[in-house]
Amino acid sequence: MKEFMALNNNLKLRMLTVFLAVMLSSSVGPNMTIYYAKYFGASITGVLLIIVSALGFVAGLYGGHLADVHGRKPIMVAGSLLTLLGFAIAAAMNSPLGRYPVPTFFGFLIAQVGGAITSPAEEAMVIDVSTPKNRRYVYALIYWIINISVMIGAALGGWFFRDYLFELLVGMIAVTIINLIIIQFFMTESFTPDHSLSGSVWQAVRGYLGVLSDHRYDWYLVGMVLSGIVTGQLGYYLAVHLGADFHTVRLFGLEIYGQRMLSGITLINTAIIIPFMSLFTRLTQAWSLRRAYTIGMALQTLGFALACLFNTLWPMVACAVILTIGEMIVVPPSQTLRADLMDPEKIGTYSGAFSAVNPMANILCGATVTLSAWLGGIGMAILFGLLGGLSILVVVHVIGMKPTHAPEQAE
Template sequence: MFQSLHPNIQLRIVIQFLSKVVSSMIFPFIAIYYTEKFGASIAGVLVLVNVIVSFLAGIYGGHLTDVFGRKKLMVIGESIKLVAQVGMVIVNSPWLQSPISMYVLILVTSITSGLIAPASEAMLVDVSTEENRSFMYSMTYWTTNVSLLIGMTIGGWLFQSHLMELLLALVLLSIVTWFITWRFISETYQPTEKKTQIGLRDVLRKYREVAQDRRFLLFTIGGILILGIEFQRTNVISVHMANEFVATNFFGTAMDGVKALSLMTAINTLMVIFFSVPVGQWLNRFTSTGILYVGFLLFGAGYALNAVAVHLPLIIGATILLTIGELIYTPKRQAIMAQMMDYEKRGSYLAFNGIIFQLGKVVAAMTLMFSHLVSTMVVGLSIFGLAIAGSFFTYVALRKE
């Protein structure tokens, strides 16, 4: 079925896989570099600034891709990124060591990645169909998880001792990405606006129009609540397991709460890797949105159980349950979202949807704030309540007027 996808989709999936393999060898560990060079306090500020700047770049990039088209923005962004990454090699070479320059260049890379992302996502929507979108998103979801697993495993071993070599690999891959994008990716969107509108007022106007789309706004709120569940893993659930887990022996290995959390993550990742594509093909059979709510509720139930579980068998069972829900809802929600977007504002719609990740983290943080005031059962019910609320907002957004 992969061969039936548009050539742009095939190329972007391959490019994204290779790019994430190499980039995840470096950037998930970059806080270690900052801490060694600047100290822990400053490192935290640098990471926060990078996240904020990248998010704002994505917002602006969503507008720019609707003004200039997809390919032009991607080629310009990849060109700037390549120059910045060459600079990163230079400032980490045996002849020159400049941590401040390294940070500035990483910031430039984050900005260009933020600018490129909405164009890349909008291009996938442009050339996909209602029939193959669930499969396409299952493929991108699968490649993301596999590439992260490979990249972070290698990076964990090589980052501190072979940073220079990893940066060289990043540059070589960026050259390949730039060439493929320039030579083989075709333009999929020709802007209809004759006047170039790239000022702050134009950006705010475009996003105000998106926010006034009541159905999409409700759909986004539903997404925020569902993502608020996923981020519980690194908030409430991690604290719960560290403090409450009943130590046990698992195939000869002494298991504490932290190891149980790692096992939970490993099970989730491996299930996504092995089952994303077949589940994506299976989802193509469903034309109604009912299966989406099934995914939401299974996802919420699994996380709710993990928020109260203290024994390993229940944690494993709950993790399998939440992963089944994740495999169902993730590609289905993306496919439905693609149908809701105005063709001439797809970049802005996709960038607007990007806030679900940031606000989802806020929801998870708020849950952690009140968790010590109530019982674990109340916390678990609250997490499942997020799944119900997310399903409700999504249902209201999708119901027939």
């Protein structure tokens, strides 16, 4: 508690806004795929999701640049206003008066773009007001809060989405307004923007070309994409593997089949992280970034690779425990390293560049599903082992490279 109270006020408020925003978005966002499939069909839904991801990706890049041009707060406020507008449209189109799927999609599209614009500015503000000394603690705490929020949000969505979508959307509007008030009236600007820069698209492109010239950060992004291919498999190959190969069992009267086992891995993950994240943060606080990333990523890779080989309950539970322990070890140092690698004058742009990692990793995750038809379970386990090992080699190489920017590096 003493360490928390010593944090910058912006960080404390950020914890609150993260909790509220993630809780409500987790209750509605994942279920919208079901909503779209019901009204548009599976093939159209796939196209709509690609459109949302593509626009969100572009908005994230541009939002990162704008955060360096105009400061963090104005972009966070502007993105929140867009999000509010999007949720208001979606709520109005799903009121007791009727449901209108097409304007609902555009409402959520606006909200997603608003969130994508805001995200790099929020990340930049966290880096601005944290220090190399407390950054690992800050990221661990935010990660812990996100897991609690996701768990509560998933429960809310599971119980209320089908019959009370309008009420959930009204709740999202209320939460967005609360977060907007917190940002506008209680957070302070953490960055003095460079007024020689402009918000033009060409200036943004030049900014990202500058990031690409930072080879240390480029290699870090490569390492994170490699890592993301392994750790993103719950929604890709492992879902296929468990759906096709898992041996259904009964546990305490409940039938556990492939889809439930997949959800069970997520539940085990969350159930371990919530009580034990702070303990693992303390235990690994003195570890170097190199040691923490190597051990954490190795355990995550081992957990995912073994999961490709097993198809029964208790070995899969063991895999879930192993990969979760690795996750608790690797996430805070990985995020700390990312902050250390950024140019302090261009943190927004660097954060925007990082927003490309998940879309790239997800595309490659999809490719692994196709490969699995030829490689089989053993081949996929070997592939994940190789990708995880490459990620470790790349990130360790990054840590050992000569610092590009100033001197807040931790070995």
